[in-house]
Amino acid sequence: xxxxSAFGLLWGALNGQKHWQPAWRDPEPKSHYDIIIIGGGGHxxxxxxxxxxxxxxxxxxxxxxxxxxGGNTGRNTTIVRSNYRLKxxxxxxxxxxxxxxxxxxxxxYNVMFSPRGAMFLGHSDADMVKLAERGxxxxxxxxDADLMTRDEVAKLEPLLDMSRSARFPIxxxxxxxxxxxxxxxAVAWGYARGADSFGVDIIQKCEVTGFVRExxxxxxxxxxxxxxxxxxxxxxxxxxxxxxxxxxxLKLPVESQTLQAMxxxxxxxxxxxxxxxxxLHCYISQSDKGGIVFGGDPDNWPSYAQRGHPMVMEGxxxxxxxxxxxxxxxxxxxxxxxxxxxxxDGSPIIGETxxxxxxxxxxxxxxxxxATPASGWTYAHTLATGSAHPLNAPFSLERFxxxxxxxxxxxxxxxxSR
Amino acid sequence: xxxxxxxHCGPRAQTEFVYERTVxxxxxxxxxxxxxxxxxxxxxxxxxxxxxxxxHTFGCRAWMVVTRHRVTNEISNIRAVGPEALP
Numbered sequence: 246x247x248x249x250s251a252f253g254l255l256w257g258a259l260n261g262q263k264h265w266q267p268a269w270r271d272p273e274p275k276s277h278y279d280i281i282i283i284g285g286g287g288h289x290x291x292x293x294x295x296x297x298x299x300x301x302x303x304x305x306x307x308x309x310x311x312x313x314x315g316g317n318t319g320r321n322t323t324i325v326r327s328n329y330r331l332k333x334x335x336x337x338x339x340x341x342x343x344x345x346x347x348x349x350x351x352x353x354y355n356v357m358f359s360p361r362g363a364m365f366l367g368h369s370d371a372d373m374v375k376l377a378e379r380g381x382x383x384x385x386x387x388x389d390a391d392l393m394t395r396d397e398v399a400k401l402e403p404l405l406d407m408s409r410s411a412r413f414p415i416x417x418x419x420x421x422x423x424x425x426x427x428x429x430x431a432v433a434w435g436y437a438r439g440a441d442s443f444g445v446d447i448i449q450k451c452e453v454t455g456f457v458r459e460x461x462x463x464x465x466x467x468x469x470x471x472x473x474x475x476x477x478x479x480x481x482x483x484x485x486x487x488x489x490x491x492x493x494x495l496k497l498p499v500e501s502q503t504l505q506a507m508x509x510x511x512x513x514x515x516x517x518x519x520x521x522x523x524x525l526h527c528y529i530s531q532s533d534k535g536g537i538v539f540g541g542d543p544d545n546w547p548s549y550a551q552r553g554h555p556m557v558m559e560g561x562x563x564x565x566x567x568x569x570x571x572x573x574x575x576x577x578x579x580x581x582x583x584x585x586x587x588x589x590d591g592s593p594i595i596g597e598t599x600x601x602x603x604x605x606x607x608x609x610x611x612x613x614x615x616a617t618p619a620s621g622w623t624y625a626h627t628l629a630t631g632s633a634h635p636l637n638a639p640f641s642l643e644r645f646x647x648x649x650x651x652x653x654x655x656x657x658x659x660x661x662s663r
Numbered sequence: 664x665x666x667x668x669x670x671h672c673g674p675r676a677q678t679e680f681v682y683e684r685t686v687x688x689x690x691x692x693x694x695x696x697x698x699x700x701x702x703x704x705x706x707x708x709x710x711x712x713x714x715x716x717x718x719h720t721f722g723c724r725a726w727m728v729v730t731r732h733r734v735t736n737e738i739s740n741i742r743a744v745g746p747e748a749l750p
Contacts, residue, residue: 546682547733
């Protein structure tokens, strides 16, 4: 692998940029791999990378039906944070956040991680009590959290509507200063390049159409590019978890829904942090290119269509404009959506399935991007050893049957508290 | 946005309706614990056609079963449920 460096750029400038090479190979699938990962998004590629780097495995393939990073990795709002309420979520996401802080160095690829602060707004006394409780829980687990007064919020984000007559009055906030945003595509590309350099085969345009079974075990996959044998198979397909697991005869505790996001034209810096409101469910941040990135609620009904409905978009934009009225002057340039696998306690599923040699990493709801490094790290452990990593042990598939759900929002057997 | 034909009110905008859950996730009252958990906590979640329970919440408030394709959003059938659907 060609190492990227400032010196390399300078050398290229003097030599007509002739030194560039493809960042990863485009290999033909082999007939057998020790481990096959289905899904070439950030999570799948990170899993392959850590399988090679941490566990020393080499005979690994990542199968992607489209192109890598073309699913939810390229469709999220790029927010990175670990400001959850429950301990298993703290442990997993905080582990990930620590990996984020060093990820560009680790991958020798600039993922443009920008810890600009992730701030929840509080709109009432009750909201502030809830935020204080969340902040306390975070600090008890060693995660940074600061409760903010109204004045502190106004100082950090001068364009928020702080008037008493605002549609959503702002009473204060809770900020995690180590949270922020990253360049989503670069995460997929960086992990792909890193994994490829260890000899991992990244096979694009290769859709899995079925599983090859021997007794109660999976021994390979049927794909649009032929049958490929495997020692272990890991599903890592986000919104299509239910579909792919269904090919193995499994019914999962997930429902696929569409989550939309949108971005405005680029403008000079006007949003300094990541502004989030959980009471409203709205996220606003500014990309490094200057566009204001919006996100809101999922379309609250099942869908595999990678396009959303304007009525939901309107809701997110109405909230955003009420919070930051100046945004009304901007033109929206793009909207898009991804398919998210909404689990029934709002937490992910990482671990074994009832089918031998078949593993699952899914159910990330609308919060998977921030977990990419932690998800890859722990899933790699599970795929390499066949057993749970301490961080993903609470996130087993059985928890829905045993009642040990990690139910941060108290949803019961429904995705996305309604 | 979809247009949903309410069995009682006729064609209405989707904004008047709320999705509840799929038909296969309604556990019968007689179900044993394991069966009830299995029914409540898993979904077929097909990338295709499924039967879904919707409610005309901001209209006549009646429940109905909508048979819908999850990629194309095409609705192939809608039928009323509940006492009002009895003969």
